Amino acid sequence: MKDYVLKTNQLSKQYKHQVALNKVNLSIEKGSIYGFIGQNGAGKSTLTRIVAGLAMPSSGTVELFGESTERKLIQARKRIGATIEQPAIYPHMTAAENLEAHRLLKGVPGKECVQKTLALVGLHDTGKKKAKNFSLGMKQRLILAIALLGDPEFLILDEPINGLDPMGVVEIRELLKKLNSEKGVTILISSHILSELHLLATHYGFIHKGELIEQMTLHQLEEKCQQYFHIKVDNTEKAATILETVLSTNDFEVMPDGVIRLFTYLDQPAKVSTALVNAGLIIEQFKSMGQDLESYFTKLIGGIQHG
Structure with a gap:
């Protein structure tokens, strides 16, 4: 059974005539790094x-560490570190x-x-x-340090690499991975730098x-985003045989419509097409x-906008 740090149920928020959240059902597994x-x-x-706990929902519920009553949520939030509002x-x-001042504010014991x-x-x-006199990157690190006071079990980070130079980005990435793998910290991270x-x-x-339009694991995303050659020929069975015998690969799949997806030779398109043509196939x-x-x-969002 999966253990969730955060679950929302039909969570909605409306400001006058603007709907900011519409019945969001989000779930974050313990030990995960969730890219929002x-x-x-x-x-x-x-x-x-x-x-x-910085805003109230119009409707729906929040569950943190399995707790959803208001009194229990107050206690559960003490296990969170966040950089939502810097x-x-x-x-x-x-x-x-700075850190000592925030340590005292948070009531974290031990200097x-x-x-x-x-x-x-x-x-x-x-x-x-x-x-x-800190650079923007140094200020980002200090903000992260404040969020880490008290060894939180769940980190909520808003644009944590904003303003960092390439080396700083790598260092923060490795730090977050270390916190996740060695300390088991669950992390929710929102960023516009999708490649990161x-x-x-x-x-x-x-x-x-x-609206939460999709949730998926890294494995599911990589399956959707995997690079491949899309090949359609006049004889699918013969093409599959050529791939297996001439190119010595089984790393392909034949789709119901006869299209072949080839996941190897991605840097050698000429070699693939030549092998197929030499076998008398029409590409x-x-x-x-x-x-x-x-x-x-x-x-994903383009499909929604034009659907």
Whole structure:
């Protein structure tokens, strides 16, 4: 039986005449990294604000760590770290002083966690440098450090790599993977940098105009986005034989309509077409297909808009 950190049931939020969320049923498994994908205004921030207790739903329910009553939710939220509404950074304080201030605000026991958390996000050597002099990337790290105070079991992160240079992006990605794999932290991460999410997330949720239109695992997404050659010839059975004997591959599938999907030789299209032509086959269609996360999302919401 799957263990869920977060589940929403028919969660809706309406502001006057605008529907921000419409009956959203979202579920996040314990130990997963959930990539939350949607355009600006799609409802990502509204949902995460409700989960964190920063806004109330118009209808529907939230379940955190199996708890759904208001009193139990207050306790469950103490197990969350979040960067939804960026925590205050005190510009005239150092990184350590900022973290100490937030430690006291959160009631996290033990001063030793400050240096440990700073080291975790790569800010342990900033010394007496004031936060007002931090780069955007350093401020992002400090915000993440504040969210990590108290060793949360569930992290909700809004654009955590915004403003980071390429090396900083890699470092934050590896840190989040480490938190997930070594400490078992479940992470909900929303980002407009879809290529980066594809390197990080284990599960995905696609939201559009307040509606959760699809949820899937990384494996399911990769199946949908897998690159392949789309081949249609006048004799499918003969083509399959050529692929097996001449090209020595079984990494293909024959679709019900007779189209062959070939998953190998992706960098050698001429070799494939030559083998088929030399066998006397007439090639009716031969094209590269498949898509990355960004093109899949674009196609997904495009289909809804034009459907």
